[in-house]
Amino acid sequence: MDCGPQKGKAVCCYACTPCPEDEISSETAVVLGIFVKHRDTPAVKANNRALSYSLLISLTCCFLCSLLFIGRPNTATCILQQTTFGLVFTVAVSTVLAKTITVVLAFKVTAPGRRIRKVLISGSPNFIIPICSLIQLTLCGVWMGTNPPYTDTDAHSEHGHIIIMCNKGSLTAFYCVLGYLGSLALVSFTVAFLARNLPDTFNEAKFLTFSMLVFCSMWVTFLPVYHSSKGKAMVAMEVFSILASSAGLLGCIFVPNCYIILLRPDSNSIQGFWDRTFSRRKEPS
Template sequence: MVLTLMALFFSAFTTVVLGIFVKHRDTPIVKANNQNLIYILLISLIFCFLCALLFIEHPNSATCVLQQITFGVVFTLAVSTVLAKTVTVLFAFKVTTPGTRMRYFLVSGVPNYIIAICTLIQIILCTIWLQFSPPFVDKYVHSEHSQIIIVCNKGSVTAFYCVLGYHGSLAIASFIVAFLARNLPDTFNDAKLLTFSMLLFCSVWITFLPVYHSTKGKIMVAVEVLSILASSASLLGCIFIPKCYIILLRPERNSLQKLREKTSS
């Protein structure tokens, strides 16, 4: 019940944040952070929180397949969007440099291609997983308490770690690009928030692996759900809460005049 309430709360909270950004879409802080990428990231985070419910639900053949495939695809969509945002921050600064050709990359929509290509690769990995060794319903006998616990067996452990490793590689790439762009001028700089969010995201999943291997049965599922909620919340909190604070509580900072002052300084 606690995990279910947490998943529903965070998904509802993310929906509220999405509503705030849609309502204030004409303000400078929203426009400066690429509206389309913001919407894609927030919608993917909503599904990230909701996909935790698939792990809590009573296991059957459909949910065992859906929980892993949904987890793989929506997290790839979220992390690849963060990667696209970090690349956009870097390109946006390079555009202001005289003689640069980076403007072509922004105008041609390269960040959107990053999201599409990264997500397509994950879909291919998941398709191979389903083709050769899909998840299935399994039983775990808890001899100490004389219980039989129904769980979802991941099928191919190698495929599971390929999906998880792909998330990790995208997160590390996002962290590196954001770290390199962290000292760019404040007008364009969303990189510090992105760097910290990727640092927390990676920390959650690095912590997840040893804990996951040391547990069994329903505790293993609880650890996986907590990791999903914590990593999604880290992206939501680090990237969007500071912007919501400015939009709702410090509207004087959300103005073109303020942006011009930062640019001139």
Template structure:
């Protein structure tokens, strides 16, 4: 602890102050956090806003071309849900930037976990839909029923409900709260959001990674199935990048403190969301905008097995 010397006695400086170089006075510590005005915070904010606008543009593009084969073949409802959720994922990173308080500390984890749960559950539903659409081992009537009834879409509310239960347990036992670190940096008090229960945080993160791993496994197994617009390969690549990003984040979380730790969490959110957007939707946007000749019924009919094996296109 810093000590101030005087002519009569020594006096310890309170935690909110530090001693000057002459050890004669206590100076007020500066309060710091990942601010929007900082170069790092500003760059992350701009990146998040740009990606959210880009995702909105892609959503508009899909809505405009909703009657084209490439949008219809990959379950346009799930595509809409995924694009809206990705927009929320990009925007939720803004909760980590700026002056934190108890409300934002709680919203950070709930919004982050909820948005990614819906996104990953949607990818899982899309991967299962691909298998249902192309697997010849399923009876034709069953395939029709599963697709018309949209049974794979039930995965989204089920996974979301599981996440809500986990969040309820977290908030009911040891919720996140605003914390102050007065010892990490000399002369500064760092405002950070304490996650409350590390076990609950890693439980949510493990749940997300298990969804990503499940989606990757299902998509990987269906990567070689026939079809003009089989997106299984793109789904598996996006899940692989997502899994790698958060697996890399764990050791960084333990080796950094303060603003750098928060910035790395924001970066992980942006990187994993960008992977989903890039791998899943950029190839489709390329065909819609640059190669419209491939986005036609005539092109599908020229490809062997494309029409007969993909009930989603019928």
């Protein structure tokens, strides 16, 4: 919906026209389609297809949750804004953590001992996602049960305007949800950073490290700017942070894989995998 003020009328009067069809970007969906189409190739298999699908779907939801911040707020959208944001980003970050741990275990499985092999085959790292999400869901439930977000008015941010906005309700609960998400992101970054020097043939540990660095940097920057903003600028800042951090995760993790799948098909094969591995072993240290 494209809206603009009407000449000769009050500033609160807008003329809106629907957006043309196919104007909403579907690039997240495109990456998911690429991974589904090439699901049997080494580049997709090596990076755990199930976790890749989970991360792509959660990132799609992250992009879509920004739509909840657009338009006239009401009690339902105010509640959905915060709970949806907290949950979908928790799923995304916990999936990154699960992918990182899976990468580490995959390279450790050649070491003596069967315990690591059993953990990897059983898919135990995948349980990180529901466990982390359940903790965040509990925090959101406590928030909604005590002092949930509600619609409020702001008559001070802009002279001559009364802005209808969402009040966070309990700021303590809001920062608990945000703090938990930040802690989870920090753990994911730390694990990915420690695994960054693993062999890089179809290994995304370095990409995961950089993606979490971008994610953490974005939200560390967001907090002081968010607190110094008022009125519509606060909402715009929140939407920008959601879109930028989602794009950062999508670009850092999946663009290199899409490059190999689409532009380097010779490397995206078993033969290419062994050629790259063998050539690295022959390189002098």
